[in-house]
Amino acid sequence: MDKKWTAVLLVSMLLMACGKMNDSAKPVQADDIPVVRIATAAPLSGAIAHLGKDNELGVKMAIDDLNASGLVIGQTRVRLEMVSEDDAGDPKQGTAIAQKFVDMKVNGVVGHFNSGVTIPASKIYSAAGIPEISPSSTNPKYTRQGFKTAFRLVADDIQLGGAMARFAVNTLKARRIAIIDDRTAYGQGVADEFEKAAKAANASIVGREFTTDKSTDFNAILTKLKAAHADVIFFGGQDAVGGPMLRQMKALGINLKFLGGDGLCTGEMAKLSGDALGDDVVYCAEAGGVEGEFEKKMLEWKAEFRRRYGVDVQLYAANAYDAVNVLVAAMMKAGSADPAIYLPQVSKVQIKGLTGPIAFDEKGDILQGALTLSTFRGGKKEPIGIVR
Template sequence: MVALAAVSSLGLTGIAHAQNEQVVLIGLAGPLTGPSARTGKDLQNGAQLALDDANRKHPVIDGKPVIYKLVSVDDQADPRAAVTVAQQLVDQHVVGVVGHWNTGCSLPASRVYHDAGIPQIAPVSTGHQYTQQGYNTAFRIIGHDDIGGAYTGAYAVKTLKAKRIAVIDDRTSFGSGLATQFIKGVESNGGSVVDHQYIDDKTTDFSGVLTEIKSKHPDLIFLGGVDVEAAPLARRMHQLQIQATLLGAGGFVSQTFLKLAGADGDGVTALDPGRPLLGMPGGRAFDAQYRARYHEPIELYAPFAYDAAATLIAATQQADSTDPAKLVTALHSISRPGVTGTIAFDSEGNLKDPAYTIYQVRDGKWAVVDLLGGTEQTAAK
């Protein structure tokens, strides 16, 4: 096996010599420790599979053989840590970055990448504000919350027939933005929000907010938050005998939620950006590949990290260069088939024609209920 050159020997082009091959570094930034570490590892695994697939084809750039190498950093799902690790990736001269997981991290980190001229493809960050900053280096491989929130609000009113809706907001960039768009979706479809409560992303005891909400007699509670918040909320709702549907978007649908919520998770409904795994154009093959390599099921977002990494690699091939400025230009015009669907970006850097899936927990498993948006032909659910 060819020995790789040390990272410290890299030049400004993001290439290091390793005998007859040159090493092209691609960054991966996500929560590799802490409560969301399973998600971060899932992203890392997905991105690594993309690099493995590319390297098996013996890629060439500018007439020279190259090998792609993943450089992973842990942002701990913390915005301050995200800025620090983003600068670390810049200093190591990566040609592009897959990351970050949550919008709260992608927002401050995106400025670091923009100042360095390095493209960033967020595999999961769904807050629209991430691509509304005017940075030509910022892209996302998944739909944003303005669309997802509108879909979820309409679904709550029209399909779930909710009359009295309560909202819990975890005050993060992701949760707050999602709650705001959900409320707009509810109100534009004639629904009514009877209460709006606030927590933070470290909350584990929901007794106070749920006691207040219970007095408003809601038939649906929406949480702008993620799986590690949703699971204890579902359990506490059951303990307080609150007979309301728990609805979320973008942050619930994971194996982690199922493990944490247990039997109290049944009936929880969530909208998640993207098609269901087995409905993705390359989902079945990717699922088999992932299980064979890592000996465990996909947590959720690995296919999106794969497509983000594969798209950065495709940009280096299209530009026939590792110059980040040329990669940014290539990404704005790229259109390629991915595991999750066609990868192409609008003028803001958002994924064109995004799909969304409605899931519900049934007998301890996430079941696909409906598919919204996205005009591509999909496989059977």
């Protein structure tokens, strides 16, 4: 495979779409090339560090590809630079990092990973007028605060929770449903939306329990839910908790389908669940889903990702990659990397990304966001359908 196929494809597309092909740009020395800083923050330590690192590598790959192409914004050759910080999935740490990015005068932000961090950090970016594109935060509140700087490249929890509820009732024929969430903005948010949609589909919620994103012992709440005689259990949270929870379900003899959102749709879920992960036991929905002309390109990109970094894509690396290209497309359209100048162009971006067509609605949400429903078979995640 040509190592630079991604750079040639995407940059040529962006240049033609934005009308900024500039054959007269003068060659410059590396030391003279202005730097455009793209900041990114995610949990790079802790239980879900594998997901944060996945996003970081997506940003890095996009920046490396764009730099390899010889990027020109306006009349100037520029060099992109990634500024990455570990927010540990903690709102307090995340807001401190957001202020640090503002003080550094970064040109744009890809992040944060967790909704619970993205939402408070978004206020800081809004006040500074810096565009922020989250590749993975799904809580609806993020883009409903009225900030002109806030965008997301994934379907939100209303879509995700609703899709899983309809799947549980219509496909799995569940009528009695138990729900657990980890009390994070993401986990509680997606569980709330699942519950609303399940009730609307005439299912009964026979129990709702809570844990935390750092808990390891779920025997008490699982024993309580076992007595409720549920048909399925929905968990709002990440794989680091969901995997061990599934193990304890098996130990307690709870042989129910285990449903969740994108936090369970990861490559690590099989490792974290161990022998509790049987075929067609776990069902999850993740934002995104490529079809048609985008499938071949995504497969090639994932293979290139593994070749470069020695790991498989976990979840939203491609969305992070696309987020960088959206920011750059807006800069190219405006002819400037100054956030005050290019921000109005972000909402007008229309490009074909790795993850599909990208455009935003008036809130900053991606238009026609897709969702991929998956299960696990033979220890591997297997898509079973795409819904919009």
